[in-house]
Amino acid sequence: MAEMTDSARRRIASIANHIMPAHPSQSQQGNAIAILDCSSSMNDSFHRVHGGVPTDIPVWTPARDDSGKEYTDIIYEKAVGEGIAKITINRPERRNAFRPQTIKELMRAFNDARDDNSIGVIIFTGKGTKAFCSGGDQSLRGKEGYVDYDSFGRLNVLDLQVQIRRLPKPVIAMVAGYAVGGGHVLHMVCDLTIAAANAIFGQTGPKVGSFDAGYGASIMCRLIGPKKAREMWYMTRFYTASEAEKMGLINTVVELEKLEEETVKWCREILRNSPMAIRVLKSAVNAVDDGHAGLQVPSISSIFQLSLSPTYNNDARVG
Numbered sequence: 001m002a003e004m005t006d007s008a009r010r011r012i013a014s015i016a017n018h019i020m021p022a023h024p025s026q027s028q029q030g031n032a033i034a035i036l037d038c039s040s041s042m043n044d045s046f047h048r049v050h051g052g053v054p055t056d057i058p059v060w061t062p063a064r065d066d067s068g069k070e071y072t073d074i075i076y077e078k079a080v081g082e083g084i085a086k087i088t089i090n091r092p093e094r095r096n097a098f099r100p101q102t103i104k105e106l107m108r109a110f111n112d113a114r115d116d117n118s119i120g121v122i123i124f125t126g127k128g129t130k131a132f133c134s135g136g137d138q139s140l141r142g143k144e145g146y147v148d149y150d151s152f153g154r155l156n157v158l159d160l161q162v163q164i165r166r167l168p169k170p171v172i173a174m175v176a177g178y179a180v181g182g183g184h185v186l187h188m189v190c191d192l193t194i195a196a197a198n199a200i201f202g203q204t205g206p207k208v209g210s211f212d213a214g215y216g217a218s219i220m221c222r223l224i225g226p227k228k229a230r231e232m233w234y235m236t237r238f239y240t241a242s243e244a245e246k247m248g249l250i251n252t253v254v255e256l257e258k259l260e261e262e263t264v265k266w267c268r269e270i271l272r273n274s275p276m277a278i279r280v281l282k283s284a285v286n287a288v289d290d291g292h293a294g295l296q297v298p299s300i301s302s303i304f305q306l307s308l309s310p311t312y313n314n315d316a317r318v319g
């Protein structure tokens with residue numbers, strides 16, 4: 001091996017990289033490198049594009065929108081030095097049920113995350129481990145819908161659903177505990193759902209004379225098929241995380257302790273890819289349910305405002 005040329009070394013290193021799994025264990029890395037006696041590092045182009053990403057939890061800092069107003073019902077944060085925003089419903093004493101104020105704040109935060117060019121992916125979650133969201137706050141339900149402290153009935157959660165669908169960046173639902181009622185619809189309108197093993201999914205509306213005949217029905221049919229969707233709505237049964245995964249309702253299930261770590265890992269894998277490709281693909285995947293409004297999102301005028309390159313790589317964790 002001593003007389004091997006530089007170019008031969010590079011070729012062997014490249015082959016070694018391509019035959020190694022995307023997430024090699026340390027011993028696998030060590031063996032492959034030792035066998036081929038190459039000077040390849042895990043910091044080459046192959047690993048930057050296809051290899052593992054760091055799994056450390058980011059440092060989260062509180063974020064505001066332009067209004068500068070405090071949030072009472074949510075926590076809005078951004079990761080230091082990388083393009084991840086995290087939006088958390090903060091009403092754990094009500095199993096993160098939403099009231100009109102909660103939805104107003106969520107819409108402000110999602111709006112800010114959409115307009116912030118340093119953000120490429122958004123995590124949507126609920127405070128604590130008992131619930132992602134238990135739907136509309138039943139204590140505020142009046143004849144006119146959900147009534148806030150200004151005594152005006154609203155159902156602005158439907159606007160939030162549309163906002164998440166049209167948002168030109170991936171939104172990942174990070175679910176621990178219950179995602180039920182309107183909370184279940186919220187995870188369904190997100191691009192991806194990562195669940196903890198303790199997650200429970202279901203529609204409760206018909207138990208309390210309520211239903212979501214918009215996205216709550218159509219997207220569910222798309223995800224799990226019409227028969228299973230009817231079962232879920234007519235019977236109002238609850239399903240475990242592993243049942244939900246088998247149905248195609250969610251993407252993956254992890255131990256509760258690993259939930260944030262895994263979600264952040266998914267974010268980082270997304271962030272090293274082209275934001276424009278992801279933006280257009282999101283609209284394309286949604287177009288079948290969102291029609292022309294869905295296709296309108298990546299219109300040519302807005303495409304040119306976007307960078308073609310990924311926002312993240314393993315060398316420089318920039319937004």
Ligand SMILES: CC(C)(COP(=O)(O)OP(=O)(O)OC[C@H]1O[C@@H](n2cnc3c(N)ncnc32)[C@H](O)[C@@H]1OP(=O)(O)O)[C@@H](O)C(=O)NCCC(=O)NCCSC(=O)c1cc(O)c2ccccc2c1O
Nearest residue numbers: 093094095097134135136137138139178181182204210212
């Ligand atoms: C979610 C639960 C299964 C959890 O059960 P658990 O035993 O863990 O907890 P508790 O039941 O003891 O709850 C603790 C505490 O939280 C309060 N709480 C829980 N959920 C809500 C809620 N949704 N609203 C208000 N408060 C809630 C509960 O009262 C307890 O308070 P204490 O003071 O007693 O400690 C279980 O809690 C549960 O089944 N919750 C209700 C689920 C529900 O019915 N959700 C509403 C469905 S309707 C809806 O969400 C809805 C959504 C839409 O998008 C619509 C769109 C269009 C039209 C209508 C819509 C709509 O109605």
